[in-house]
Amino acid sequence: MPRGGFSAGSRKLELAVDTGNPLLNRTLDGFIKIGAVGACKVAAEDAFECLHKGNVSTNKLEHTLKKMCKEGAYWGTVAGVYVGMEYGVERIRGRSDWKNALIGGVVSGALISAASNSHRDKIVKDAITGGAIATAAEFINYLT
Amino acid sequence: MPRGGFSAGSRKLELAVDTGNPLLNRTLDGFIKIGAVGACKVAAEDAFECLHKGNVSTNKLEHTLKKMCKEGAYWGTVAGVYVGMEYGVERIRGRSDWKNALIGGVVSGALISAASNSHRDKIVKDAITGGAIATAAEFINYLT
CATH class of the missing domain: 1.20.5 (Single alpha-helices involved in coiled-coils or other helix-helix interfaces)
Structure with missing residues (x-):
């Protein structure tokens, strides 16, 4: 079952989705997890830039959020397609x-x-x- | 122990190196295996180009071989450094x-x-x- 979540210290927020289809579940799981990694990458990059240049503005924050969504969706899509494909190939070939x-x-x-x-x-x-x-x-x- | 090899049908050529150090062994293993993948990628790309354009020359073959070595070495180095680093971090942290x-x-x-x-x-x-x-x-x- 696809699960995504955030954890801060001992607190955890978890999200679980069950579509009822193992292929869809895996694809969605890949999308959520790798999308989050992609979004974190953009956040880390922009946080470094802000710290380096020393100026934080609402405009810049908005731009970062938009970029996080865009890059997160891209990374997520690539990972989802790959994970779904690999699962499909494994089922068809019957070997791992x-x-x-x-x-x-x-x-x-x-x-x-x-x-x-x-x-x-x-x-x-x-x-x-x-x-x-x-x-x-x-x-x-x-x-x- | 790092092993690299080629197989054609039922015939196999295997290469095994033991440096006596697990970190070095893993790094070398990563270098050999991923280097081979990188070299194969270049070979496949250039083979497609030759088939597509329909001309094969000694010059082109030489260029492909050089590119295979260069890209193989680059992929191998990146993988070797990463595998070695991950092993080192695992040993230091004591967790996987x-x-x-x-x-x-x-x-x-x-x-x-x-x-x-x-x-x-x-x-x-x-x-x-x-x-x-x-x-x-x-x-x-x-x-x-």
């Missing part, structure tokens, strides 16, 4: 190995590239890059 | 959770950025990006 990550990465890379109106050659290159990154992440996962 | 990935990613991002002679601000931003990517990969790893 690094080839699932490779196929999932290739399909996700192609899908995301196609969705952003890329040229045909660019889609193939993005598919290759997606597959390579997913395979590398899977290998690192076994190593650590 | 997503915070190891976050710290490992931040330190690796900063190190790699500093090694490529980046500006001080760029190093901090690369550290944040490294931490975010490592955390996202760790979360995806739990999901799949």
